[in-house]
Amino acid sequence: MSFATLGLFPALVDALAQAERTDPTPIQAQAIPAVLAGRDLLAQAPTGTGKTLAYALPLLQQALKLSGGPAQRQRDPSALVLVPTRELAQQVGEVLRGLVRGLPPHASAWRSDAPPPPRLRVAVLQGGVSINPQLMALRGGADIVVATPGRVLDVVAHNALRLGALKTLVLDEADRLLALGFADELDRVLALLPAQRQNLLFSATYGQGTGGAGAALQAVADRLLRDPVTLRDESAGTQPPAAIQQRAITVDTAQRGPLLRQLLKEMDEPRTLVFVATRHAAELVAEKLLRHGHRAVALHGELSQGTRWRVLDGLRRGETRVVVATDMAARGLDIPDLALVINFDLPRSADDHVHRIGRTGRAGATGLAISFVPPTVEAHFRLIEKRQGQRVPREVLPGFAPTEVPPPSDPTGGVKGKRKSKKDKLREQAAAAAAAATAPTARR
Structure with a gap:
């Protein structure tokens, strides 16, 4: 057709x-x-x-x-x-x-x-x-x-x-x-x-x-x-596109920064999007990457609109190699030839996970999505896997064997949708009004 x-x-x-x-x-x-x-x-x-x-x-x-x-x-x-x-x-x-x-x-x-x-x-x-x-x-x-x-x-x-x-x-x-x-x-x-x-x-x-x-x-x-x-x-x-290959690396929380820098050095992708949970984390991770020689910039909702446009344009043009972003970048953005997405922090919901990794593997291209899974959030990632109907084998890389002890089992896994936050309850009220x-x- x-x-x-x-x-x-x-x-x-x-x-x-x-x-x-x-x-x-x-x-x-x-x-x-x-x-x-x-x-x-x-x-x-x-x-x-x-x-x-x-x-x-x-x-x-x-x-x-x-x-x-x-x-x-x-x-x-x-x-x-x-x-x-x-x-x-x-x-x-x-x-x-x-x-x-x-x-x-x-x-x-x-x-x-x-x-x-x-x-x-x-x-x-x-x-x-x-x-x-x-x-x-x-x-x-x-x-x-x-x-x-x-x-x-x-x-x-x-x-x-x-x-x-x-x-x-x-x-x-x-x-x-x-x-x-x-x-x-x-x-x-x-x-x-x-x-x-x-x-x-x-x-x-x-x-x-x-x-x-x-x-x-x-x-x-x-x-x-x-x-x-x-x-x-x-x-x-609930399910990511088939064109996206997923990897899950078990690593201690404190070792995610060194692991991120090692992966960026080894993979040498021209454009990488790294997702974190907060504005503070975006700025901190980007700053550390810059100190280690990576062309990295933070992207979050508190930046001016002009700055946000310049960050994304720099990534598209290849002037910036790594953008460290909050979930404001998880929806709608189309960055050509973006081959790698890394979840430095896991997303709060399975939907957000799909949107994040969906920034790669677009329009028929292939892509790679890597999630860092500290033992403390293993249950959280298992529930994301369950909701996307896909099991991602865990990897342990040399020099990054985890030592953290997972917390007692939480049946919700901490994933949005089971345990309601205040914002969830307010959204339900808005939905009822609608x-x-x-x-x-x-x-x-």
């Missing part, structure tokens, strides 16, 4: 060919015809399987069809893509803009009896930076807007964005959007949109169990979607 068989304009197929994309992934092959047909969609697929293109291509085709219409002469957007993080907003925007740049300007590539449509405009709106350049960019309007929910509300409050002509709403990483802190903003954005619209929900995970983000997502899906096409890969959120909401304006 090729993209040409999915009902896309030849110009879009040509733009894909320029980007060396000729064959759709399974989620793209299923989603694109459904979206082009105007159906609502609830899609769940593992990270790295091409969900962004699955909705980006139909959105561009819709915008091209509408080019020159009454709303588009004023450039009111036909589509709004809501995402949970600034980095993901930039990444989705780049995918859309890259395709727009690949569209041919000459009329013969469209229709011989009409001029080509005007160049589509994609606006990216996210917090953490000054709003003024984004307001200026919207003066000429936009065909597609990619944004975080809070910044949409800010821009609308400045009378810089009209959403009355919207045809399609996309929630990307929808489960995260429904996490605590996003649900209220999302409801406020929904209230600004026309009732008659197409709604597309994409996610790599729906959350574990019936509480938290999973229940909130289902509640919003019930409100938003009408007779949706449901695409669900049951491995999403389930009880019956706002008629949220439906088509």
